[in-house]
Amino acid sequence: MAFDYDLFVIGGGSGGVRAARVAAAEGAKVAIAESSRMGGTCVIRGCVPKKLMVFASSYHESFEDARSYGWDVEDGAFDWNAFSGHLNIELDRLEGVYRSLLDGSNVEIFDSRARLADAHTVELADGTQKTAKHILVATGGRPVRPDMPNAHLGIVSDDIFHLPELPKRLLIIGGGYIACEFACIMNGLGVEVTQFYRGAQILRGFDDEARGLVAEMMREKGINLHLGTNIVDMAEASADHTIPNTSTGTDAAMGAPVAEHAAQATSGSGGPVWVKATNGTEAVYDAVLFATGRNPNTADMGLEEIGVEVGRRGEIVVDEYSQTAVPSIYAIGDVTNRVQLTPVAIREGMAFVETVFKGNPTPIDHDLIPSAIFTQPELGTIGLTEEEAREQEPVEIYCTSFRPMQSAFAGRTDRVLMKLVVAKESRKVLGCHIVAPGAGEMIQLAGIAVKMGATKEDFDRTVAVHPTMSEELVTMKTPMRVA
CATH class of the missing domain: 3.30.390.30 (FAD/NAD-linked reductase, C-terminal dimerisation domain)
Incomplete structure (x- = not known):
């Protein structure tokens, strides 16, 4: 059977792009489809913009330290609009770099959502079908909101980079690395940050002594961290917001009346949000960030219909060579829910090319990853x-x-x-x-x-x-x- 391509990659993130380029360098005819922006989570809404925000948030302490070292400097004020404008220019540049690399490798780009029609056929959003000898799914993951009423009032990590302005008061739900990183970032940018985590200590799975010190330092820097605490209810708030089932009407975290907080709120996420916590406290925040996990992007991709095994959380089940239950279909990166790190996805993409296009079966080494x-x-x-x-x-x-x-x-x-x-x-x-x-x-x-x-x-x-x-x-x- 003659195919349109030797390889069709679904997903233009770091792993998918690397696999496409390296396979093309081996002489394969390759196409790639991406429904959003080329570069994926890491470049567009993850590692890169987040790390730039980390840099931005560190300058406040740098100004303080500089005075101790003899420099006559003033703190100044952080301008979110100036930063975010520059950030968007940089992300546009990086996306352009990714597209140029694909073009230079003779990889055909489809700016479209794609799903699987059968073991060798990809269907684009406009109904066009393309055939390929091998298909690689590299669609990554997405942040998820908890299953609770009014969860839509909260934002997720993808939204942080598009806020029209910084919230004055931010509540972060979660205790993983994304929650803790954004707590530190926003605190450094001058936002009053409260963080709820239902567990006994943040950063579950990391060394107890290390995560304990991180939590201690976060508190010392002004983050209002509440352990063993979760959100139980939330609603839109206003200056005359009536709080149900409360005897005090105060925000224990801030020590100010809820109505006062609602009147002052200038939310960048659509309006102030009233929150009730498991510890009985109630408060109004300008924004609520859910950092409660990520799920693989596998919805409505036609996977199970053609025999690809999908796990409980939507992850594609693969073997040590990233091959699915359908021999012509492979998957790499966060969509497989193995190790959710960009360099790991890139390594998996390289191993896929070694295995499929170089005739050198290469299992994935997930041991001892820094x-x-x-x-x-x-x-x-x-x-x-x-x-x-x-x-x-x-x-x-x-x-x-x-x-x-x-x-x-x-x-x-x-x-x-x-x-x-x-x-x-x-x-x-x-x-x-x-x-x-x-x-x-x-x-x-x-x-x-x-x-x-x-x-x-x-x-x-x-x-x-x-x-x-x-x-x-x-x-x-x-x-x-x-x-």
């Missing part, structure tokens, strides 16, 4: 947490927490954490966890050593770079505890 959470301070991590490691085997914990030189000189109470989890018998470093400014940069380099199987003695043999925060990783000689 990652960073861009809170303030950042959390960088690779390998096992202390809690995971001690369930596996006897371990030694090397750990230190201290005030870094730069912020200590400026009079701030910030602390950092450097932690190594070491197997007692093999001496291999099973995990490395860093909470510090620049932790993302540090963990990238420490991750090389951990991935190579370095031992504690390998770290010890490395001469320290002084004076740096990261030198502590190679100078800790005595374990803090044995577990």
